[in-house]
Amino acid sequence: MWDLSVLGIDFYHLINWFIIYSFFGWVWETCYVSVKSGKYVNRGFINGPFCTIYGCGAVSVYAILRPVSGNLLWLYVGGVVVATALEYVTAVLMESIFHTSWWDYSDNKFNFQGRICLGASLGWGFFTVLLFKVLHPIVEYIVALYPVFIGEIGVCVIGIGYVVDFSFSVAAAFHIxxxxxxxxxxxxxxxxxxxxxxxxxxxxxxxxxxxxxxxxxxxxxxxxxxxxxxxxxxxxxxxxxxxxxxxxxxxxxxxGYNMQRFVKAYPNLNRGYKLHNLKKLRNRKEK
Known part of the structure; x- marks a missing residue:
């Protein structure tokens, strides 16, 4: 299992990178929102200290854009395109599955359906360059610090806890x-x-x-x-x-506890979804 390869990267490194990036993303989101609101806010979808979307996004962007990592311009443009596409697809999937929106750019200029916007997309390009030139070397260094068998055990233990946590969070999200x-x-x-x-x-x-x-x-x-x-x-x-x-x-x-956590972490939960549906309803009436 550990030797399975995805876009030339073995599964062992992919899953370790995913966990570390998910944790880094959780630290960033939680610190930013907590400082902004003046109180502690857990911004992860699950209870544990992981933001899955950051882990998936960082690993996907790195795996896809590795061939152009030597060209900063292509790396930036690729980051804008790939990260924006991932953000849009994730927004659509979460809205389709849970019938709620978890972020909303409706108040931002040059947004599309409130799911993506130009400002965020340009930011993703800078983040991609930072990912390749600063963050990923650090992540690779961290993974190299511990023996492979420790990494495998750690992934299994964290994975079990993550699946249990994720299952309870998904169950709560279905009823939002x-x-x-x-x-x-x-x-x-x-x-x-x-x-x-x-x-x-x-x-x-x-x-x-x-x-x-x-x-x-x-x-x-x-x-x-x-x-x-x-x-x-x-x-x-x-x-x-x-x-x-x-x-x-x-x-x-x-x-329930998870419902309280969702409402606290995402004060405008469902706003974007309602606005999008209202717009679709108006378009149907006009036709």
């Missing part, structure tokens, strides 16, 4: 499209109540309770006061948004 509408319906009611409170808070920002017309005009002419009011309004909006997300996570927790 059934549970999300229920959660979102309840959230709409909670959102209405919160919007009323938010409106009351925003309306009171920057003005005294018994403000006169003259005092209001005077404050509205002060640029610094306007800036302060805008900052306070933004803070109130962020506060309510965070409160709404907490409520959503709490409701998801009642369904």
């Amino acid at each position: 499209h059934e549970k999300l509408p229920i959660i979102e319906a309840a959230m709409e009611q909670a959102k209405d109540e919160m919007l009323v409170r938010m409106h009351e808070k925003v309306a009171s920002v920057g003005f005294a309770r018994e403000a006169t017309l003259e005092s209001v005009k005077e404050r509205l002419e002060d640029v610094e006061v306007l800036k302060e009011m805008e900052q306070k309004r933004a803070a109130i909006a962020a506060e309510f948004s965070a409160e709404l997300q907490k409520k959503k996570e709490a409701m998801a927790a009642k369904v």
